[in-house]
Amino acid sequence: MRLTQGCFSFLPDLTDDQIYKQVQYCLANGWAVNIEFTDDPHPRNTYWEMWGLPMFDLADAAGVMMELAECRKVYGDRYIRLSGFDASHGWESVRISFLVNRPPKEAQFELSRQEVAGRGLRYTTKRRPAQQDALS
């Protein structure tokens, strides 16, 4: 199952050139660029681990690409995303976030239902354990 999260995730994966241009756009807007990685890409998991500190005050995206290359070297088997944080007054939030690396074998999710009182249903997105991934 192909994970879709953040911008561009219904497009083919971005090439490095395309990532470079997106990062350059973020820097031109004065956003702080973060590299984050995780092995738990559940949609409700907002706390990915950070690779280094947020990067701002850069003139060129090559610096971010250098860090990304290093992060891929270490965590190439995990999900890596880039996000651009806009610190300007009134925004103070993430303006862009997109995946830049996927593990060779992607995580699998399933929807589970729970019957509750009055024939109501509760839905939960659950990650399938690794051995079940193999069956699907």
Place this chain on the structure above:
Amino acid sequence: MLDRPHQPSSDEDPAKAPFPSSFDLRKEAEAAGITATLRELDRELIGLKPVKSRVRQIASLLLIERIRQQAGLVASPPTLHMSFTGNPGTGKTTVALRMAKILHGLAFVRRGHVISVTRDDLVGQYIGHTAPKTKEILKKAMGGVLFIDEAYYLHRPDNERDYGQEAIEILLQVMENQRDDLVVILAGYGERMTSFFASNPGFRSRIAHHIEFPDYSEQELLAISELMLQERGYRFSAAAREAFVKYIALRSQQPFFSNARSIRNAVDRIRLRQADRLVSDLDRMLSVADLETIDASDILASRVFAFPAAEVRTDGTSAPQ
């Protein structure tokens, strides 16, 4: 890593359109802004013949390289890391700034900014502090020029556990692997740079251009002082100019003489004395000419004239400013 995204992409798809067979060199040079930048270099920087000719050579190579690329010939991006050696005040920083402009005009660096650093900006205080610090600076310099002033301080031969070595290793690695992303310029005084390169052979071989900045002659120093005055809206009277020629002759014999920087300081002090002279007589009506003219007395009041050069030279103890 990156497929050289900064290369000037031609408007038409090279696969479809045939390569042009002739090129208008003048137009290309002008489009890249080289002619204007080199002219500016000639006008604003006095003397420095070897430096200018080297800068011109590099600019020509870059221009030809760019045209070759358009012609579909094999174009290998040249190594552009440089080292500037010379005595204090010979214009190393100024030329580095111009260099960034030229490289940017020719699209060999993408942004054309200069990050000027010294040892303190690269080397950390404790274990594990250096690498992030150096990388931070490198990331900032990407797409532009990293100017490392007094680069020999990075290497401390007397302390083998000095963190400077770590910064040097990171620098070398990035200089080698990301030649397209940044240009590193090392600057420092002649002999100390030589011994720095001797103990770090990796640096020497990764730097393509070693440029020597010569000391200025006395005529050049005079021309520099006149240019500085002109920029600040002053001029010498005939007598003042003569006095300043004498001043330069004396000052250049004295210790701690640092070429154009000493001249700049002298000019600033002369302005102080001129202002003082004008203010001392409050009942006078001033003309514009009074305001912009430097008199001989403004220069002769300098302490430099109180110490005959020969005397200072023999004992070498006094350092008048």
